[in-house]
Amino acid sequence: MDSWYINKIAGAVLAALLIAFGAGTLAEIVRGGHGDKKAKPGYELPVTVAPAGGAVAAAPTFKFADVAPLLKGGSAESGQSVFAQCRSCHSVDKGGKALQGPNLWNVVGQKIGGNAGFSGYSPVLKAKEGNWTFEALATYLNNPIAAIPGNRMGFAGIKNNGDLADLLAYLRTLADSPVPLPN
Ligand code: HEC
Known part of the structure; x- marks a missing residue:
C-alpha cells in the first residue's frame, strides 16, 4: 500500500464523516429540535393561568375618555331607543312612580x-359617595356590577360607546334644566 492509496482512503473516511455529521445536523435543524428545548433539563409542566377575578373573565376596562368626545354629538332621540332596555325597571316622567328601580327624572x-x-x-x-356625573353614569351603565360591586x-350593561353617549344625551333631557355637557 503506497501513501497515495492511504491518503485516498483517509479522504474518503473524512468525507463520509462530514456527510454523516452534516446530515445529522441538517436533520435536527429541519426538525427544529436543535438547542432551545434541550437547554432546560426536565419536563415543562403545563401552566393554566386563571383569569383575574376568579371564575368570571375580566371585562375589558372601561375608559370614560372613549365616550366623552361622543357626548356632544350624542342623539337624545337614539338614546330614547337605547332606553327601551331600561323601561321595564325605570320610569322617567317627572314624579313618576318607582318600579323595580328608582324613577330617573333629574x-x-x-x-x-x-x-x-x-x-x-x-x-x-x-352608601356610595358622590353625584351622578356623566362619567359616573357612563361607568355604571357600561358595567353596573363591576362599577359598583x-x-x-x-x-x-351597554357596551357600545355610541349607544352609551346617546343614552346619556337622553338621560340629560329628563330635567327641567339639563346639566351642561362636559367640555
Ligand atoms: C332589571 C331591572 C333594571 C334594569 C333593566 C335597569 N335597571 Fe337601573 N336600576 C335598577 C335597580 C333595582 C336599581 C337600584 C340598584 C341598587 O340600589 O343597588 C337601579 C339603579 C339605577 C340607577 C341609579 C339611580 C339612583 O337613584 O342612584 C341608574 C342611573 C339606573 N339604574 C339607570 C338605568 C338605565 C339607564 C338602564 C338601562 C340602560 C337601567 N338602569 C336598567 C333596576 C334596573
Missing part, C-alpha cells in the same frame, strides 16, 4: 342613591 347630577321616592336601594348604592341593578 338623575344626572343627583346624589347617587339619593332618590327619596325609592326605598329599594342596596346598601352599597345608598354589590348593587342590585340586574342589567348587564
